[in-house]
Amino acid sequence: MCGIIGIVGTSDVAAALYDGLTVLQHRGQDAAGIATVDGNKIRLHKGNGLVKDVFDAPQMQLLTGRVGIGHCRYPTAGSAGSDEAQPFYVNSPFGIALAHNGNLINTDALRREVFEQDSRNINTESDSEVLLNVFAHELQEQGALTPKSAIAAVAGVHRRCKGGYAIVSMVLGLGLVAFRDPNGIRPLVLGKREAAGGVEYAVASESVALDILGFARVRDVAPGEALVITSRGELISEICAPAAKHTPCIFEYVYFARPDSMMDDISVHKARMRMGVKLGEKIQRLRPDHDIDVVIPIPDTSRDAALEIANLLGVKYREGFIKNRYIGRTFIMPGQGERVKSVRRKLNPIPLEFKDRVVLLVDDSIVRGTTSEQIIQMARDAGARKVYLASAAPPVRFPNVYGIDMPAASELVAHGRTEAEVQTLLGCDWLIYQDIADLEEAVAGPKKKHTTFDSSCFTGEYVTGIEPGYFERLQQARNDESKLKRRAS
Numbered sequence: 308m309c310g311i312i313g314i315v316g317t318s319d320v321a322a323a324l325y326d327g328l329t330v331l332q333h334r335g336q337d338a339a340g341i342a343t344v345d346g347n348k349i350r351l352h353k354g355n356g357l358v359k360d361v362f363d364a365p366q367m368q369l370l371t372g373r374v375g376i377g378h379c380r381y382p383t384a385g386s387a388g389s390d391e392a393q394p395f396y397v398n399s400p401f402g403i404a405l406a407h408n409g410n411l412i413n414t415d416a417l418r419r420e421v422f423e424q425d426s427r428n429i430n431t432e433s434d435s436e437v438l439l440n441v442f443a444h445e446l447q448e449q450g451a452l453t454p455k456s457a458i459a460a461v462a463g464v465h466r467r468c469k470g471g472y473a474i475v476s477m478v479l480g481l482g483l484v485a486f487r488d489p490n491g492i493r494p495l496v497l498g499k500r501e502a503a504g505g506v507e508y509a510v511a512s513e514s515v516a517l518d519i520l521g522f523a524r525v526r527d528v529a530p531g532e533a534l535v536i537t538s539r540g541e542l543i544s545e546i547c548a549p550a551a552k553h554t555p556c557i558f559e560y561v562y563f564a565r566p567d568s569m570m571d572d573i574s575v576h577k578a579r580m581r582m583g584v585k586l587g588e589k590i591q592r593l594r595p596d597h598d599i600d601v602v603i604p605i606p607d608t609s610r611d612a613a614l615e616i617a618n619l620l621g622v623k624y625r626e627g628f629i630k631n632r633y634i635g636r637t638f639i640m641p642g643q644g645e646r647v648k649s650v651r652r653k654l655n656p657i658p659l660e661f662k663d664r665v666v667l668l669v670d671d672s673i674v675r676g677t678t679s680e681q682i683i684q685m686a687r688d689a690g691a692r693k694v695y696l697a698s699a700a701p702p703v704r705f706p707n708v709y710g711i712d713m714p715a716a717s718e719l720v721a722h723g724r725t726e727a728e729v730q731t732l733l734g735c736d737w738l739i740y741q742d743i744a745d746l747e748e749a750v751a752g753p754k755k756k757h758t759t760f761d762s763s764c765f766t767g768e769y770v771t772g773i774e775p776g777y778f779e780r781l782q783q784a785r786n787d788e789s790k791l792k793r794r795a796s
């Protein structure tokens with residue numbers, strides 16, 4: 308997953324983009340970048356690392372201009388090299404910079420097409436650079452540069468690109484162009500604020516970025532919609548893809564997004580609380596006379612769900628693991644070696660919360676099993692009498708291909724295993740997974756604004772369809788070992 312943000316302001320926007328990226332940092336810890344438009348120049352700075360490490364004051368001062376975009380990256384395609392940090396730039400037509408959250412599933416075919424038919428060179432292995440070149444070609448085909456022609460170019464992207472994408476881009480001489488894939492798999496939200504110089508607009512992956520910058524959340528960008536916000540602050544929008552099923556990514560609610568974000572009009576915090584209620588009810592159903600003494604969350608993401616489970620079961624909730632606040636999210640780290648080491652460095656138990664107790668550990672999800680395996684052992688070492696583990700999401704058994712880096716089914720602990728087998732492998736005394744229907748109901752909430760989701764990593768059903776051989780190629784290219792080799796070279 309990556310974080311994206313774009314602003315059309317009435318004064319320089321680089322500092323606001325920087326602040327916005329810092330609250331989107333949980334979506335990508337590997338690279339960051341900002342591009343601004345100043346007159347007829349695009350200014351760009353990007354590199355590997357956290358937002359705070361990529362930019363310093365002199366670089367920020369060079370990022371002048373009232374229109375800009377920013378990106379923080381968690382790679383799902385290509386390499387983790389700094390040349391694949393975003394935004395990407397092409398000088399023709401007009402000069403375009405673009406930042407992408409998501410993942411394309413027809414990158415190889417598009418790459419050939421872009422080279423052979425559109426006479427464009429792609430310089431990296433990134434799917435996002437391919438998407439930028441498709442957009443650039445489609446815009447070139449339009450001739451004139453107007454909001455209408457930019458929207459027509461986005462329609463061309465929708466026709467040619469398959470997969471998950473939320474995009475912010477800037478076109479010199481026009482302004483900001485933002486759009487979302489026809490199924491609305493990846494999130495994108497629009498905000499507005501009144502400044503001394505007039506109205507300002509922002510679009511971002513999550514509403515938390517709007518909150519901290521003082522933009523009011525106006526609405527989510529619709530699936531298949533393109534927004535053009537000119538540098539003068541006019542907003543033009545149109546849905547420019549054939550109507551398709553809206554299937555927001557359910558894993559955003561399970562793990563990715565910050566709980567203080569609203570996504571597709573659903574509060575992430577409330578969705579996680581409802582996941583806890585559903586899971587608590589399941590525990591009660593399965594073991595009405597359970598012997599759980601204490602519920603302990605695995606910080607950070609599982610807290611909302613864990614608290615609700617404890618409330619429902621009427622047992623104590625205790626923060627039994629203390630998290631080192633200087634270590635980032637483990638799941639989105641690039642290699643398994645790094646992930647394994649980080650869990651122990653990051654989480655340390657308070658033994659008195661475990662000693663002689665039957666503990667129910669709660670996590671939001673179990674993906675590779677890296678976290679749970681170590682945590683269960685830590686709980687035992689700390690003296691727990693029995694260790695149960697509850698996952699607020701169902702077993703993750705299938706690859707995610709729309710922007711979450713779970714490309715290799717063989718690396719998923721529940722792939723090809725029954726729940727009982729996973730329980731044995733992880734070494735806990737009882738493993739309880741959320742049911743998929745309960746998860747979807749929990750996210751949909753009482754308003755049921757959305758009842759269909761991209762739940763592919765749980766169900767193996769892919770809304771875009773998948774071409775034969777794709778998973779095999781993906782697994783080969785992006786399993787942990789191949790990534791490690793690529794990084795070493």
Ligand SMILES: O=P(O)(O)OC[C@H]1O[C@H](OP(=O)(O)OP(=O)(O)O)[C@H](O)[C@@H]1O
Pocket residue numbers: 562605606607608609635636637638639670671672673674675676677678679
């Ligand atoms: O089964 P695994 O492969 O270990 O992946 C799942 C774990 O990774 C995530 O935590 P992470 O440390 O990334 O972030 P968090 O602090 O937001 O919970 C998630 O919340 C689970 O704890």
Ligand SMILES: NC(=O)CC[C@H](N)C(=O)O
Pocket residue numbers: 308309310380381382383384385391407408409410411433434435710711
């Ligand atoms: N996680 C993402 O959204 C990744 C964006 C893009 N596919 C990349 O690898 O850079």
Ligand SMILES: [Mg+2]
Pocket residue numbers: 605606607608609670671678
């Ligand atoms: Mg976690």
